[in-house]
Amino acid sequence: MHVGFNFDPRGKSWLKYLKAGKEIHSANKNIVKSNLGKLKNADGILEATKIIESWFPALKASVFLSHSHKDEDIVVGLAGWLKETFGIESFIDSIVWGYSDELLRLIDDEYCMDPPKETYIYRKRNRSTSHVHMMLSTALMGMIDQCECIIFVNTPSSFTPNDYFETRGETESPWIYSEIAMTRMLRKRSPLEHRRQYASESASLSLEHLQESKDLSVIYPTDLLHLTPLSPDDLDDWAKFESNGMRKANALDSLYSAKKI
Numbered sequence: 001m002h003v004g005f006n007f008d009p010r011g012k013s014w015l016k017y018l019k020a021g022k023e024i025h026s027a028n029k030n031i032v033k034s035n036l037g038k039l040k041n042a043d044g045i046l047e048a049t050k051i052i053e054s055w056f057p058a059l060k061a062s063v064f065l066s067h068s069h070k071d072e073d074i075v076v077g078l079a080g081w082l083k084e085t086f087g088i089e090s091f092i093d094s095i096v097w098g099y100s101d102e103l104l105r106l107i108d109d110e111y112c113m114d115p116p117k118e119t120y121i122y123r124k125r126n127r128s129t130s131h132v133h134m135m136l137s138t139a140l141m142g143m144i145d146q147c148e149c150i151i152f153v154n155t156p157s158s159f160t161p162n163d164y165f166e167t168r169g170e171t172e173s174p175w176i177y178s179e180i181a182m183t184r185m186l187r188k189r190s191p192l193e194h195r196r197q198y199a200s201e202s203a204s205l206s207l208e209h210l211q212e213s214k215d216l217s218v219i220y221p222t223d224l225l226h227l228t229p230l231s232p233d234d235l236d237d238w239a240k241f242e243s244n245g246m247r248k249a250n251a252l253d254s255l256y257s258a259k260k261i
Contacts, residue, residue, distance in 0.1 A: 001064075002191050003261050004150045004183040005230040006167065012232035014077025021080030025092060036106055046107075048135055055103050056139045061091035062194070062252065064147035066179045068158035069094045075153055085239050086251035091143060093175070104132050137178060144179065145186050148194040148252060152180065152227055159222060167224040177220035184226055191252060228259055 039050045063082060067075045075092055082088040112124035144150055152158070158176055161169035171177050234255075241254040 001144055001150060001183065001186050002148050002189055002194060003256065004152065004227040005259075006154055006224045006227035007151045007230040008154050009071075009074050009078065009232065012235070014074050014081065017077040017080035017084065018073055019080070020084050021076035021078070024079060024083050024089075025076065036110055048131070051103070052135050052139055055099055056136070058143075058146075059091060061089045061143075061146075062148045063088055063090040064144055064150040065090050065092050065153060066150055066158075066176060067092075067094070067153040068155065068173060068176065070157040071153055071155050074155070078151075078153070081235070088251060091147060093140070093143075093179075100132055100136060104129060107132065136175075140175070140178060141182055141186070144182050146194075148191055150179070150183055151230065152176075152183075152224065154224070159224070167227075169222055171220050171222045174220065177222060180222055180224065180227075191256070228261060230259070234258065 036046065039046055039054060041047050065075050065079060072092075072094055075094075079090040079092055082090050107128045108120055108125055112120045112128055114121045158173065159169055159171050161167070171180075237258060238251075238255050241251065
């Protein structure tokens with residue numbers, strides 16, 4: 001990661017880019033998944049590395065889009081705009097990692113079932129959920145580290161500011177909380193380092209899609225002060241560089257320059 005942005009999407013319609021965004025990311029949904037039998041070692045024990053590689057494979061992307069699942073149309077539209085305007089590939093966590101529920105069901109059916117009652121054993125289900133969430137968290141950290149910049153899409157669905165500081169408040173999403181925390185702790189690398197890696201490697205991994213039960217709500221203290229403010233007007237100014245041939249990798253440089261990063 002080189003830099004993070006706190007993006008307020010209000011003031012611009014993203015719906016006209018929604019189709020382009022969906023076309024771009026539809027291919028990312030065609031993930032090669034395996035049955036559990038192929039994910040075990042010689043002793044019949046599940047291997048986390050194989051599960052991540054099979055169910056949550058790495059993707060190449062320059063921009064990581066952090067968001068609430070309720071704002072998926074906005075984020076997919078933003079991804080379409082980035083691709084159409086600059087040819088920039090972005091990563092939307094909720095699209096790719098929405099398979100976690102399916103993976104959990106497979107694991108629970110094989111390891112957590114109480115056959116006589118045809119229900120899951122609570123203790124075993126807690127353990128299986130912990131394993132899958134830990135794999136997602138590890139994958140998430142790798143993907144944020146891999147992407148050159150992260151854009152947090154700041155809406156009432158993803159962040160509630162407190163009364164005094166617009167950059168401090170709460171989120172009800174544990175995945176957003178984790179993503180923002182990681183942007184403070186992960187190493188900062190230059191754009192050149194990222195582009196060298198991008199040219200020779202695949203990406204690494206993430207998610208905010210999992211939802212809590214309706215009657216469970218938890219708030220996490222969240223601080224966005226370290227993220228650079230970004231607005232639709234900034235994006236419009238950035239798009240003007242297109243006429244000067246600033247595309248793909250170089251396009252991010254023009255954004256950094258405009259924001260004095």
